[in-house]
Amino acid sequence: MYLAYVRGPPVAVFAGSWLCSKSPVDGTPIALGEPFGDCDPAVARLMSVATTVRMAKALGVKVFVSRELGEDGVDAAFAGGADGVLEELQFSRGGYGEGARFVLLEPRNVEELVNTVRNVAEAVHKPFDVLVATTLEDAGDFAPYVDGLVLVGGWVPAEVEEVGELPEVGRCLHCGIDYLMYGGGIRRCVYCGRRLSRVVTSVKPPRSRAVFRSVYKKYANLTRLRFKVV
Numbered sequence: 001m002y003l004a005y006v007r008g009p010p011v012a013v014f015a016g017s018w019l020c021s022k023s024p025v026d027g028t029p030i031a032l033g034e035p036f037g038d039c040d041p042a043v044a045r046l047m048s049v050a051t052t053v054r055m056a057k058a059l060g061v062k063v064f065v066s067r068e069l070g071e072d073g074v075d076a077a078f079a080g081g082a083d084g085v086l087e088e089l090q091f092s093r094g095g096y097g098e099g100a101r102f103v104l105l106e107p108r109n110v111e112e113l114v115n116t117v118r119n120v121a122e123a124v125h126k127p128f129d130v131l132v133a134t135t136l137e138d139a140g141d142f143a144p145y146v147d148g149l150v151l152v153g154g155w156v157p158a159e160v161e162e163v164g165e166l167p168e169v170g171r172c173l174h175c176g177i178d179y180l181m182y183g184g185g186i187r188r189c190v191y192c193g194r195r196l197s198r199v200v201t202s203v204k205p206p207r208s209r210a211v212f213r214s215v216y217k218k219y220a221n222l223t224r225l226r227f228k229v230v
């Protein structure tokens with residue numbers, strides 16, 4: 001069914017093209033209120049994961065997720081810019097474990113975090129990277145003190161709703177505007193004259209982490225996005 005992104009942050013990240021006949025490419029930002037695809041409504045959960053990861057990445061740290069999200073959820077996380085999957089790292093939980101490169105902590109606050117890190121260091125005399133398991137809500141407190149975050153919840157809502165039409169959508173990345181072509185069809189941005197790129201497509205790139213990563217990078221600097229009807 002034709003869906004629009006109706007409730008959530010001003011910019012969400014699309015994920016779940018494998019549940020759609022037409023959609024943006026996974027990792028593409030979409031604007032609040034925008035119609036985006038012919039999809040199963042289950043894409044909402046995947047968009048929620050992708051959007052949350054993107055917001056955590058904006059804090060400037062590495063972001064990891066757990067395999068517990070399932071295969072679709074993990075792919076959605078990569079569409080949002082995730083750096084890896086916790087279970088694929090050599091890590092130990094709560095303290096230092098032999099051979100671990102990462103120490104995963106779940107501190108209640110920053111004081112507990114930094115003092116635990118020092119205590120671990122005194123005990124082991126070995127280098128390690130620090131990860132904190134946290135929700136997006138608390139991520140901002142810990143981000144300045146750690147090498148990475150493991151998102152364990154607090155997924156932002158990304159709600160979708162059935163709509164009557166799916167217009168062609170042309171995007172000007174320079175101006176951060178999507179032109180919804182309900183009436184006319186235009187090829188160039190009315191503000192800057194740049195050529196528009198098509199957002200909704202039947203083309204499906206391979207479902208691989210490298211592809212997710214490159215799409216994420218393409219849009220990493222796009223912080224605002226609105227639509228305009230033409």
Ligand SMILES: [Zn+2]
Pocket residue numbers: 172173174175176189190191192193194
């Ligand atoms: Zn423009």
